[in-house]
Amino acid sequence: MTDINPMTLPEVVEFGTDEAYRSDPGYNWSMIKTLVAGLRGATSAATLRHRLDVEKPAATPAMAFGTLVHTVVLEPDKADDIYYVMDGSKRTKAWKEAAKEAAEEGKELVHADDMAVAIAMRDAVNSNPAWRKLMEVGPPRLEVGMACNDNEYNLRLRGKYDVLVDDELMVDLKTTSSTLDYGQLQRDVLNFGYHAQLALYWRILRQVRPELTHYPSRMAWLFVSKAAPHETVLLYADDEVIEHAEAIVDELLTALAYSDRHNYWPPRHPSGEAVMSLPHWARKALESSADDTSPAALPDGI
Numbered sequence: 305m306t307d308i309n310p311m312t313l314p315e316v317v318e319f320g321t322d323e324a325y326r327s328d329p330g331y332n333w334s335m336i337k338t339l340v341a342g343l344r345g346a347t348s349a350a351t352l353r354h355r356l357d358v359e360k361p362a363a364t365p366a367m368a369f370g371t372l373v374h375t376v377v378l379e380p381d382k383a384d385d386i387y388y389v390m391d392g393s394k395r396t397k398a399w400k401e402a403a404k405e406a407a408e409e410g411k412e413l414v415h416a417d418d419m420a421v422a423i424a425m426r427d428a429v430n431s432n433p434a435w436r437k438l439m440e441v442g443p444p445r446l447e448v449g450m451a452c453n454d455n456e457y458n459l460r461l462r463g464k465y466d467v468l469v470d471d472e473l474m475v476d477l478k479t480t481s482s483t484l485d486y487g488q489l490q491r492d493v494l495n496f497g498y499h500a501q502l503a504l505y506w507r508i509l510r511q512v513r514p515e516l517t518h519y520p521s522r523m524a525w526l527f528v529s530k531a532a533p534h535e536t537v538l539l540y541a542d543d544e545v546i547e548h549a550e551a552i553v554d555e556l557l558t559a560l561a562y563s564d565r566h567n568y569w570p571p572r573h574p575s576g577e578a579v580m581s582l583p584h585w586a587r588k589a590l591e592s593s594a595d596d597t598s599p600a601a602l603p604d605g606i
Contacts, residue, residue, distance in 0.1 A: 310460030316452045316512040325449030330462035331560065333501045340556050343497045349559070353569035369422075370479050372414060373528070376422040377429050377477060378446045378466060391416040421530065425479070428534035435526060435538055444469040452511040457561040463505040471513055473522040474502050475538070480527050484535050489527060498525060499541055499549035500556070507553060521546045 310329045319325040335356065338347040355361060363371070375383050388406035390413055392398060399413075406413040429435055438444060444467050451462035467475035476498065482488045493499050502523040510517050524540040541549070563569050582590075 310453070313451075313453070313460065317450065318512060319449040319451070322447070322449065325451075325462065325464060328451045328460075328462050330451045330460035332462050332464070333504055336556060336560055337497055337501070339559055340497055340500065340552060343500075344495045348572040349563045349569040350571040353563075368412075369418060369530075372418060373422045373425055373479050374447075374466065374477055376419075377426045377528075380426070385411075387411055387419065388413045389416050389419050390414070424532065425528050425530070425534045428536050429477075429526065429528050432526070432536045432538065435536070438467070438469055438473075438475065438538075441469055444475075445471075450508050450512045452508050454507070454511065454557070457557045459557065459561055459564060461504070461508050463508045465505055465509075467526075468509075471509065471516060472519060473524065474505055474509075475524045475526055476502060478525050478527050479530055481530050483531075484527055484529055484537050489525075489537070489539055493525065493539075493541075493545070494548075497552065499523065499545050500552040502541075503546065503549035503553045504556075521550065523549075 313328070317328070319328070335352060337343060338345060338352050339349060340346055372387070375386055388402065388409065388411040390399060390402040390406075394415070403413045445465075446467055447464065448468055449462065449464045451460065453459075454461050465474055466477045467473075469475065478492075478498065480489075480492065482492070503521060506521040506523070510519075522540075523546065524538055526536065526538050528534055528536045
């Protein structure tokens with residue numbers, strides 16, 4: 305992390321380049337979501353501090369593919385400048401030579417099969433009538449980075465918006481391996497905190513654009529399946545989901561502000577010990593098993 309006090313930087317900023325956004329020392333969602341208990345991948349303040357100071361987690365293949373899809377869908381004109389496409393086996397000498405050439409050109413090597421899937425997913429997105437209608441409004445701004453000094457919590461925050469429609473609606477593009485089952489999408493949004501992420505982004509946007517202070521926090525996700533035929537759905541959050549998200553963000557920023565102000569980054573178990581209780585699912589299974597032990601079901605002699 306930089307030695308510069310983030311709160312001495314410009315109060316609000318909208319970045320012109322991705323490099324400028326990434327160099328800003330503000331906290332972003334991918335950093336701080338690990339503090340939200342109950343979210344998938346939640347860890348501890350100690351782990352967050354370690355990642356900030358020492359070790360930035362490497363991108364997983366799923367993350368790399370998600371970035372590829374984002375580029376192909378939202379910024380297709382940049383794809384040729386970012387990616388070096390290669391066919392064939394990754395075990396061959398030709399692939400290793402291509403990797404070296406890609407690195408020399410400052411590009412990321414991707415397999416032709418992955419690029420083909422990303423393009424098919426882009427075509428599916430562009431065939432979604434609700435998405436096409438959004439693209440006709442404005443047009444919307446894509447891949448916008450912003451940062452602000454949040455004076456309520458005395459924190460520097462930053463966020464990158466996939467899609468901003470008239471600065472009134474945020475849409476986040478999400479790739480998924482699910483079949484777009486409604487119940488599964490609900491679980492994904494809540495388990496991964498997708499709604500809290502956009503609530504944080506709304507908080508930043510309102511400080512960059514004060515005239516939007518009284519606007520409702522309209523948010524949606526464009527889910528696209530990785531599996532052919534790459535079905536899509538534009539899923540909007542209702543008022544109850546937004547209220548839940550904003551409560552998570554308030555709780556998160558309160559905890560983060562305390563750690564940041566006091567330089568206190570505790571592990572998951574600060575006392576070093578814990579007491580185990582029977583979890584709900586185990587208790588429920590035990591009760592169900594007890595209900596099944598009717599006399600007729602018991603072995604002879606019991």
